[in-house]
Amino acid sequence: MIKEIYGIYHGRFIEMLLSHFDDSFSNASATALQDKKLDLFK
Numbered sequence: 001m002i003k004e005i006y007g008i009y010h011g012r013f014i015e016m017l018l019s020h021f022d023d024s025f026s027n028a029s030a031t032a033l034q035d036k037k038l039d040l041f042k
Contacts, residue, residue: 006034 004041010030031038 002035007032 014028014030017025
């Protein structure tokens with residue numbers, strides 16, 4: 001996955017969380033680059 005798509009994906013995901021589930025959590029974060037150990041996708 002290229003960096004631009006990775007950044008857009010995480011940005012939109014956090015945006016969705018804030019728009020729909022803002023009462024369900026107090027903290028959200030995203031890394032600047034893919035973490036090979038934590039980001040498991042095909």
